[in-house]
Amino acid sequence: MRREPDRERIRRxxxxxxxxxxxxxxxxxxxxxxxxRIIEKIRRISPAAPVPEA
Numbered sequence: 840m841r842r843e844p845d846r847e848r849i850r851r852x853x854x855x856x857x858x859x860x861x862x863x864x865x866x867x868x869x870x871x872x873x874x875x876r877i878i879e880k881i882r883r884i885s886p887a888a889p890v891p892e893a
Contacts, residue, residue: 858888865891 841849858881865877881890 854884858885862891 861877861881861884865874865881868874868877878890878892881888
């Protein structure tokens with residue numbers, strides 16, 4: 840059984856890993872609709888995270 844601090848730490852690490860993955864996808868994608876979906880996912884996962892628009 841994990842303790843609460845451990846669960847929070849794992850949650851943070853997974854979030855960072857997922858954001859890194861989505862930002863890589865965003866950098867490679869040229870399709871406007873796909874970029875919009877990826878940006879929505881980034882904002883849903885972490886609303887305060889900076890989103891590269893360009």
